[in-house]
Amino acid sequence: MFNSQIHTLNRSLINLRIEGCENKDNSDGLSLEKELVHTTINQYYFFLEHNPIQPIKKCAQESMNLSEQGNVMYISKNHNANQHQQIWNYYTRSVAAAPNDSQELALAYSNRSALLYHLREFDECIKDCDKGFKLNPPDPLKAELLLRKVECLIAMERNTAKNVCQNALNLCKGYTLSHEIERKCINKLQYFLDNNLQIPYKKKKTENHKTKPAITFERSQEAPCASSALAIKYSSKWGRHIVAARRIDPGEVLVLEPSYFTSVSMWGNYMFCSHCTKQTWASVPCKSCVFNVYCSDKCKSEAWKKYHQYECNVLAYLYNLNFYNYPFLSQCEPENSHMLVRSLAATIKLMLIAINEVGGIDNIRQELIDIEKNKDPRTKGFFNGVFDSQKCRSIYSLTTILDNVADETLGIFTVLVSIAIHLLATKSPFFGKKIKTTPKLIMNNPDVKFIGGLLLKTTLLLPNNNLKYFVHRESTILGQKFGSALYPICSLFNHSCDPNVISVPTKENERIVYSKFTIEEGEQLFLCYVGDNYTSCSKEERAETIWSAYKFQCECRACQENWSQSLPFVKDILRKSPELKISLGTKYKYIEKLKGTIVNQLQGNNFEYDPKMISNLQKLMKEHETYLTRRSMDYETFERFIYMMIVNAFGTWLNINDSC
Incomplete structure (x- = not known):
């Protein structure tokens, strides 16, 4: 039904990508994005006019x-x-x-x-x-x-x-x-x-509200949420990346970064505050839409003031969007359509938060112009020599997937953005008042055209830069995804299937990054984008996931040498290599005794966060690195102990009674 329209629009978008926008003003870095949206609406206005969406209302x-x-x-x-x-x-x-x-x-x-x-x-x-x-x-x-x-x-x-x-x-x-x-x-x-107010009831298990030690480290002057042990570098191969400015011990906290924005998934939408992401049993609903609930009237009011007054009515239409009525979108599987709309809603929220931060459309335009003026790729997005995680300038200096995204996917994104811009202009007061004109004429408004380009840029920015947000259940330390968040500094960590740093989201909407191994000065720091590390899945599965999501081929040692997914225990290594055990002499007995002492202490206090215990684990891990190996189940277990302590103290927990 839509083949001819898809072909025509696809051809137009491809031509724009190939030819660029040489004759257009690109001072804000959005010339291509603006033209992509403009072209889509020009060729697409018929479908916007003749497929009105019915909003989902309270009922x-x-x-x-x-x-x-x-x-x-x-x-x-x-x-x-x-x-x-x-x-x-x-x-x-x-x-x-x-x-x-x-x-x-x-x-x-x-x-x-x-x-x-x-x-x-x-x-x-x-x-x-x-x-x-x-x-x-x-x-x-x-x-x-x-x-x-x-x-x-x-x-x-x-x-x-x-x-x-x-x-x-x-x-x-x-x-x-x-x-x-x-x-x-x-x-x-x-x-x-x-009866003197007596009532029989089962007491709820009391939670441990013991004050947790604060996470402290010497702060970087360039990136205040990061340790001074880190430095931001740039190269043509790696782009912007993070390296060690000094020798880093295993288990050392290197980043404590607040999220710039967090989006709760549909799974967690009615369990967590839509604004601060705090778990909320007795939530307060939005007075207008059925999608957002809040932990308090304060969060509800804050969200409305900053962004929800503009997105609220738009969400009511977007979540009732029938993909079969539109070219490009009609090709999407039903389960993908829900995910795409959810992603678009998150993108709109991120853009509105950024605009609110700087005080309006003119100011966000100036921010983009200032970003483009800086020709140093290392310091792009810096302000007064600082890469600030809470500034949209840092966000919009991050790389997007525009150069790597498939033409069909770009078509889907551009069509969705066009629909969203039409709704923002006609169904919300975002542009001062609701604009009553045809979709085609809407793009004559320079602010609408600019926001269309900005929304597309934001859409293309999120896939490569957002990190999953996990909630933990009492029954397991394994996290369940309940949303995603954007952390500018964390976005600068490149990928390796054998990462040397681990990241943990916290209940305070922050991200903790700590070292897994000893990292030497000048060495690059890597997160793993596909699970914990190379043991999570086969090389082929990792390669497929990385290419599908990020469009690059991993060149880490684990991939180049096709490391086994199975990690050996130290005792098995020594059994196969008696000469190693002999060469260790009494050192092995010392390491084993230290391990036994630490494990007993950890189990005795239920893996409660304790800087002294982390220091002991660091000592044990360095002994293993020096005299044995870091690639063993033993070493992985020590790192997991640190993870458990951090998650127990700072992670997001969803504790629901498992019995009545």
């Missing part, structure tokens, strides 16, 4: 349906952690879908508060009880919410429990209640008062 019936699905699971017995998570997800989606100030919203809060009481998240339960009560629901629901709040206060042994219980009883006596509800609520409240 009372949808909220009720989601609540009912949660109820079906909730009334079953013996839930596990996954079932608790699913019920929580249904109830939070019900909250997000419910119309503002509606009875459906009050019911959704009530349902979720019941689950939170069931999970013994009493503080969070009270929040939902209060929010539901403020919506003035029918008397029976008010009574249940008051009772549940009192039960929470008693369970937490709060001093206010008695007064709240008495007030709740007085209110309930004035409500119109059925005999069943009256017996359940009024009689129970009276019972609490008569």
Whole structure:
């Protein structure tokens, strides 16, 4: 159906890439991106005009349906952690879908508060009880919410429990209640008062809130979030990259970098704050869309002010986009279409955050002009000699995939950006007011054309530069992806299948990077883009993944020499090489004794973060490097111990009761 349109547009985009934009002003570095979007809209306006998208709106019936699905699971017995998570997800989606100030919203809060009481998240339960009560629901629901709040206060042994219980009883006596509800609520409240507020309940396992030692290191003057042990370099082969400015010990923290932007995945969309990414049991929904929830009114207000007021209505249309109505997009598989829309939404958010940071379209244009003026590839994006992770200048100095992306993929990206720009112009107040004109004429507005180019650049920037954000469960140290984030300094680390640094996302929306091996002065630092290292998958699988995602061939030693995925234990190495064991003499016994002492201490304190313990591990790892080998299961285990300590102390954890 769309073959001719695809061919025509594809030919136009290819010609633009080949011929460039020699006669166009490229002071902002966006001449090609702007022309790609302009050309797409010019050839594509018919489809934008004749395929109107219906926005996804808050809906009372949808909220009720989601609540009912949660109820079906909730009334079953013996839930596990996954079932608790699913019920929580249904109830939070019900909250997000419910119309503002509606009875459906009050019911959704009530349902979720019941689950939170069931999970013994009493503080969070009270929040939902209060929010539901403020919506003035029918008397029976008010009574249940008051009772549940009192039960929470008693369970937490709060001093206010008695007064709240008495007030709740007085209110309930004035409500119109059925005999069943009256017996359940009024009689129970009276019972609490008569029996000195005693209530049987299973105590929630208390969390360890022991103050964690702060991560400290001498800061780099050029990159304040990085250690002075690192230096930013440039070469034609490696581009910008990171090298050691001095000898670095294994286990040494080298970067503590806040993310410039974080996007929560659909999997985590209703479990984590859309703004700060904090886990939020009793989330607050956006008043306009069904997609964003927040940990607090403060985060909700901050997000609205910085970017969500512009993206909110656009998301309502984008998430209902029918790919089959458009050339290029019609070729995408359904599962890919959801991923592409999610990526586009993240791109829009990133761009809006950058524009808000500098104070408007004119200022972001000037930032790009300043970036282009700097002809030194090493210091591109620097300001006053500093590469600042919290400045959009650093973000937009990063490399994009424009030169390497396939023509078909570029076509998909450009079409999606064209749709997004049309929606930003016509469905949001981003350009001052909603623009009422045809898609073709929209591009006559210089700001719209500039933002179209900027959005395409941002779309092409994210794939190579974002890092996965992991959440950990109590049952496993292995992380589950719940989003992605952008860290400018971390983006400068090149790839190796045998990396010498490891990165860990934290619950504070930061990234910790630490050394895995001893790194000599002048040596380049590498992260692994495909799992932990070369043991994660075969050379062929790694090569396929790297080429598919990043369009380069890895030349690390692990690939060149096709290292085995299996790592030997030191005892097996010594068994095969008795002369090595003899040459070690008493050193091997010393190393084994040191290992036993450290392992016992770590297991004794449940791998609690301790700088002294990390120092001991560093000593053990250096002994292994010097006298044995760093490529063993033993050494990998020592590095994993450091990882576990860092994750336990600073990682994001999703702790949901695994039993009722």
